[in-house]
Amino acid sequence: HGDMPLVFRAEKTKIRVHPGEYQRVVFTGINTSKTTLKGRAVPSIAPGWATKFLSKTECFCFSEQTFDPGKIREMPVRFVIDPELPETVSDLPLSYTFFDISGEQ
DSSP states (O other): OTTTEEEHHHHHOOOOOOOOOOOEEEEEEEEEESEEEEEEEEESSSSSGGGGHHHHHHOOSOOOOOETTTTEEEEEEEEEEOOTTTTTTOOOOOEEEEEEOOOOO
């Protein structure tokens, strides 16, 4: 999210996935501010209806994340695509938006 001082990247921007095989991708976040941040990642997938074919077993989006100032934080995602995904789908972009929840109780 544009208001959060966080540089957020995936180690790989594109991977070839074979339905039924588990995959692991690591994302990194770097807090560019001088204070500790707490963030919540909200995932999205396109097309939206394909969400039912994606199963995540590990994801930083399952809980809030704490980012210390200037520190690199690695955050893995482990997932599998259901083999029932229609063959007409050749790309499934998965993205995340981090929201600053530092001020929330």
